[in-house]
Amino acid sequence: MGKPYSVLVIDDHPLLRRGICQLVTSDSDFTLFGEAGSGLDALSAVSDNEPDIILLDLNMKGMTGLDTLNALRQEGVTSRIVILTVSDAKQDVIRLVRAGADGYLLKDTEPDLLLDMLKNAMLGHRVISNTVQEYLSELNSSVNEQEWIENLTPRELEILQHLAEGQSNRIVAEQLHISEGTVKVHVKNLLRKANAKSRTEMAVRYLNQQS
Structure with missing residues (x-):
């Protein structure tokens, strides 16, 4: 290597x-x-x-x-x-x-x-x-769905809410007055915490929990 x-x-x-x-x-x-x-x-x-x-x-x-x-x-x-x-x-x-x-x-x-x-x-x-x-x-049990959301930091939850509205990284960055690179880091961490394969899957699961 x-x-x-x-x-x-x-x-x-x-x-x-x-x-x-x-x-x-x-x-x-x-x-x-x-x-x-x-x-x-x-x-x-x-x-x-x-x-x-x-x-x-x-x-x-x-x-x-x-x-x-x-x-x-x-x-x-x-x-x-x-x-x-x-x-x-x-x-x-x-x-x-x-x-x-x-x-x-x-x-x-x-x-x-x-x-x-x-x-x-x-x-x-x-x-x-x-x-x-x-x-x-x-980890993928629906019974535990709420728990990964509860484990999010305030900033991660804020970004997830914007993603659930269908906003792009650029729009989220502008809304929260942070860099697009910072948004990408948070999205990566969100996907890991949710054990999700895509931001769409993650957003849908979040919205289902809120309904």
């Missing part, structure tokens, strides 16, 4: 964080973008530049992994964000994937497999540990 993938490691346990950093840098396909011990530190780390991949712990003090994920997406961060956690609880898997995580990996994953899955994430695949893979079947 060409340029190595840059990785930001976010974990509030220093020893674990250092071990993950060492694992990442042991593979020539990766380079360490940085490390952060909290969600706030992570937001500061990506304020000027983005890594290719963010490895994010779930159960952190202060800002949780979910809080941090939402904050990063709200800031328009387009990095691939993969959750790395000890939690195999179904509600955590569903909540984080629906919130826009590109992967959900358990910390007992074999090191070589973890690195391979991160490479798959960079190829555009959603990477999920085998032991929690079965939970994804519930």
